[in-house]
Amino acid sequence: xxxxxxxRPWEKLLAYAVLSVTxxxxxxxxxxxxxxxxxxxxxxxxxPPTLWPSEIRWSNYLEVxxxxxxxxxxxxxxxxxxxxxxxxxxxxxLAGYAFARLEFPGREFWFGAYLATLMVPFAVLIxxxxxxxxVFGWVDxxxxxxxxxxxxxxxxxxxxxxxxxxxxxxxxxxxIDGASHWGILFRxxxxxxxxxxATLATFAFLYAWNSFLWPLIIISSPSRKVVTQGLVDLQAxxxxxxxxxxxxxxxxxxxxxxxxxxxxxYFIEGIATSGLAGR
Amino acid sequence: MANQAPAALPAPxxxxxxxxxxxxxxxxxxxxxxxxxxxxxxxxxxxxxSFYLSxxxxxxxxxxxxxxxxxxQRALSDPTFYRAMWNTAAFSxxxxxxxxxxxxxxxxxxxxxxxxxxxxxxxxxIPVVASVVGVTLxxxxxxxxxxxxxxxxxxxxxxxxxxxxxxxxxxxxxxxLVFSWKTIGYNMVIFLAGLxxxxxxxxxxxxxxGASRWQQFLYxxxxxxxxxxxxxxxxxxxxxxxxxxxxxxxxxxxSNTVGPADSMxxxxxxxxxxxxxxxxxGYASALAWLLFVIILLLTFIQFRLSRRWVHYE
Numbered sequence: 001x002x003x004x005x006x007x008r009p010w011e012k013l014l015a016y017a018v019l020s021v022t023x024x025x026x027x028x029x030x031x032x033x034x035x036x037x038x039x040x041x042x043x044x045x046x047x048p049p050t051l052w053p054s055e056i057r058w059s060n061y062l063e064v065x066x067x068x069x070x071x072x073x074x075x076x077x078x079x080x081x082x083x084x085x086x087x088x089x090x091x092x093x094l095a096g097y098a099f100a101r102l103e104f105p106g107r108e109f110w111f112g113a114y115l116a117t118l119m120v121p122f123a124v125l126i127x128x129x130x131x132x133x134x135v136f137g138w139v140d141x142x143x144x145x146x147x148x149x150x151x152x153x154x155x156x157x158x159x160x161x162x163x164x165x166x167x168x169x170x171x172x173x174x175x176i177d178g179a180s181h182w183g184i185l186f187r188x189x190x191x192x193x194x195x196x197x198a199t200l201a202t203f204a205f206l207y208a209w210n211s212f213l214w215p216l217i218i219i220s221s222p223s224r225k226v227v228t229q230g231l232v233d234l235q236a237x238x239x240x241x242x243x244x245x246x247x248x249x250x251x252x253x254x255x256x257x258x259x260x261x262x263x264x265x266y267f268i269e270g271i272a273t274s275g276l277a278g279r
Numbered sequence: 280m281a282n283q284a285p286a287a288l289p290a291p292x293x294x295x296x297x298x299x300x301x302x303x304x305x306x307x308x309x310x311x312x313x314x315x316x317x318x319x320x321x322x323x324x325x326x327x328x329s330f331y332l333s334x335x336x337x338x339x340x341x342x343x344x345x346x347x348x349x350x351x352q353r354a355l356s357d358p359t360f361y362r363a364m365w366n367t368a369a370f371s372x373x374x375x376x377x378x379x380x381x382x383x384x385x386x387x388x389x390x391x392x393x394x395x396x397x398x399x400x401x402x403x404x405i406p407v408v409a410s411v412v413g414v415t416l417x418x419x420x421x422x423x424x425x426x427x428x429x430x431x432x433x434x435x436x437x438x439x440x441x442x443x444x445x446x447x448x449x450x451x452x453x454x455x456l457v458f459s460w461k462t463i464g465y466n467m468v469i470f471l472a473g474l475x476x477x478x479x480x481x482x483x484x485x486x487x488x489g490a491s492r493w494q495q496f497l498y499x500x501x502x503x504x505x506x507x508x509x510x511x512x513x514x515x516x517x518x519x520x521x522x523x524x525x526x527x528x529x530x531x532x533x534s535n536t537v538g539p540a541d542s543m544x545x546x547x548x549x550x551x552x553x554x555x556x557x558x559x560x561g562y563a564s565a566l567a568w569l570l571f572v573i574i575l576l577l578t579f580i581q582f583r584l585s586r587r588w589v590h591y592e
Contacts, residue, residue: 006388006391006393007492012393015388015391015393016393018384018385018388019385019388019389019395019399022381022385022403023399023402023403025460026402026403026405026406026460026464027402027405028428029406029414029417029418029421030405030409030417032417032420032421032428033417036420044420044426045425045426046426047425047426048426048431048434049426049427049428049431090313091313091314091317094310094311094313094314095310095311095313095314097310098306098307098310098311099311102303102306102307102310103300103303103307104303104304104307104308105304107307110311114314114318117318117322119574119575119578120322120326120571121517121520121521121547121567121570121571121574122521123521123546123547123550123566123567123570123571124326124329124564124567124568124570124571125322125325125326125329126550126551126554126567127329127332127337127554127560127563127564127567128324128325128326128328128329128332128564129321129325130554130555130560131328131332131560132320132321132324132325132328148317148320148321149321150313150317151313151314151317151318151321156314180302180306181303181306181307181310182306182309182310185310206408209410210410210411210412212410212411212412212523212524212527212528213523213524213547213551216527216551217551217555227410228410228411228412228413231410231412231413231416232412232416232527232528232531235416235419235528236533242420245416245420246417246420249413249414249416249417252410252412252413253409253410253413253414256408256409256410257405257408257409259408260404260405260408264401264404267404267407267408268400268401268404268468271465271468271469271472
């Protein structure tokens with residue numbers, strides 16, 4: 001594809017200027033975060049602000065892990081995230097395959113109805129979900145962060161779209177050989193679906209790692225909180241220790257940036273093809 | 280389906296096939312079972328309970344009593360509710376522009392064949408993946424009136440520093456700033472995908488006919504991109520109306536106001552505060568249903584309006 005808009009050199013220059021300035025605005029907060037996390041505490045609040053630390057203080061990280069249980073909270077987040085990712089993938093693969101490749105009465109209706117659940121804002125569910133958790137005895141327990149969130153209409157949609165694109169011949173041949181649908185799913189479709197599953201897994205990761213509203217409601221013990229809550233607590237308790245808050249933020253944000261670095265393709269292509277939200 | 284079976288199969292397969300059909304139903308049911316259970320227990324039951332609670336005086340604990348429409352009446356006469364509605368509306372309206380127009384501009388530039396486009400695409404996407412709460416805390420310090428870098432830059436340019444987080448009149452602007460900063464990269468990627476779906480031959484034909492680049496943008500890009508634009512507007516609006524993390528992480532104070540003088544208070548933070556700090560679960564449920572109705576109504580209106588400006592091929 002030829003350049004459609006930028007033809008003259010000065011136009012290209014202008015384009016790069018726009019990209020660079022925007023890129024700077026997008027990245028600067030993270031640079032500020034990491035550098036501030038390594039500063040002595042007085043230097044972070046100095047006027048006018050400086051960027052580079054006068055001395056590197058790794059000990060800020062030890063201190064933040066000592067004053068709040070951020071380590072435990074990171075571990076909780078890892079556990080919750082891993083199980084939610086696994087749950088999303090399993091339930092979406094199964095339901096997506098059933099909706100795409102199996103015939104049963106009312107299939108299109110049920111699929112449409114499932115998608116319609118996306119219209120309901122989460123705000124409608126939080127109060128009754130809290131009461132439900134009271135009934136189940138899951139208030140202030142990690143179960144509440146995991147078990148209700150193992151299924152997703154987004155993921156079912158994504159996998160259904162993928163499975164529908166697989167040619168029918170493969171399946172017919174296997175059916176004539178007497179294979180069951182479960183067998184076909186696991187032996188033929190699952191290996192093919194790896195890219196779609198990777199996309200789904202990255203979104204599940206983002207969703208679970210960054211979730212905040214539900215944990216805020218349901219978890220109150222510091223040792224069971226997740227990292228987003230830990231950060232807000234840290235900010236409330238040690239508002240003046242900006243260096244420690246930045247160290248905590250770095251610990252919470254770095255894992256997602258690392259995952260993004262390796263799975264970039266799946267994030268960006270996944271959004272581009274499905275508009276899947278990583279909220 | 281039976282009619283898709285090869286015609287050459289011998290006669291006895293008719294019965295065999297119907298057995299296979301039932302078998303398929305059972306398999307489908309088995310595969311859908313986890314989802315069915317999940318939707319039933321963690322969606323449909325709560326949905327029904329929520330609707331019921333919105334007509335009761337439910338508190339944090341104890342049995343609720345039916346109170347008719349009084350929660351809804353109370354919302355409609357509650358100044359805090361109107362404040363939250365107004366904040367949500369102003370926030371959504373401005374964000375709808377601020378988080379989409381720059382996204383489209385960046386997407387148009389990145390759709391060109393220029394060096395470093397994948398690099399820039401990834402850079403713009405970084406704020407999207409980072410935790411909302413984490414980055415919002417960052418901005419809390421970047422926007423600080425004394426030592427924040429934003430005001431440092433503003434002072435360098437020769438202006439007075441802006442009290443982003445300490446004065447009510449700037450509260451909502453701060454929320455818009457942080458939310459848009461985080462959303463632009465997401466919208467840009469969707470616009471980019473839409474742009475890449477525009478066949479290049481259209482531009483070639485138009486430029487042969489002597490259309491200027493601006494005309495090409497206006498008469499090819501804009502209409503061809505309209506389904507994408509529509510999608511971006513609908514999803515951005517739905518997300519804006521439900522905003523929670525940014526105002527809370529940016530503005531929650533010890534006295535549980537959201538921003539100075541509740542200047543960052545939108546609907547979902549208000550709902551959360553009513554339910555889990557005030558313990559008024561019935562009232563909060565009514566707020567949730569009002570929000571739901573507003574979202575449905577606005578989405579419906581957007582779909583109706585879209586007939587006038589969205590062009591599907």
